[in-house]
Amino acid sequence: MLQENKYWSSGKWQVKEGSADEFIDRWREFLTWTGKEHQGLLGARLVRDLRDPNAFVSFASWHDLDSMRAWQASPEFTERLNAASALCEDMQSGGYEVVVDI
Numbered sequence: 001m002l003q004e005n006k007y008w009s010s011g012k013w014q015v016k017e018g019s020a021d022e023f024i025d026r027w028r029e030f031l032t033w034t035g036k037e038h039q040g041l042l043g044a045r046l047v048r049d050l051r052d053p054n055a056f057v058s059f060a061s062w063h064d065l066d067s068m069r070a071w072q073a074s075p076e077f078t079e080r081l082n083a084a085s086a087l088c089e090d091m092q093s094g095g096y097e098v099v100v101d102i
Contacts, residue, residue, distance in 0.1 A: 005042070005101075007062040009072070011093040015054040019087040026084040027058065033080060034060070040067020068095055 015023045024046065031044040042061040049055035062068040071077055072095070085091040 005061055006098050007065050007068050008096045008098070009060045009062065009068055009093065010096060011056075011058040011091060013056040013058065013085070013088050014090040015056065015088050017054060020048075020054055023056070023084060023087040026080075026087065027056075030080040030084055031058075031060065033076070034071060037074075037076070038067060038071045040064060040071070065095075065097075 013023065013027075027046050031041075031046075034044070035041050040063040042063055044058065044060040046056055046058045049057075060068075062071075081093075
């Protein structure tokens with residue numbers, strides 16, 4: 001397993017009807033800012049549920065746990081996360097560590 005792929009952040013987003021396009025734009029802005037300001041970000045993806053066009057899952061890979069935690073602790077993180085989640089009926093997020101890699 002490669003160390004740079006060990007730490008992940010993820011979000012599960014249920015977007016309000018009619019807000020999907022704006023949500024995608026806000027999420028893109030959020031993670032573009034993240035990549036510029038937090039060098040520990042290795043990459044991020046936003047995927048849409050094929051059965052529900054208002055349901056999304058996001059993944060971001062981090063170089064190390066400290067980088068991910070510094071991102072989550074920054075005041076701008078909360079502001080930008082709130083801008084995207086304001087368009088959602090529900091949002092759940094977390095930080096993860098790979099324990100099995102096949």
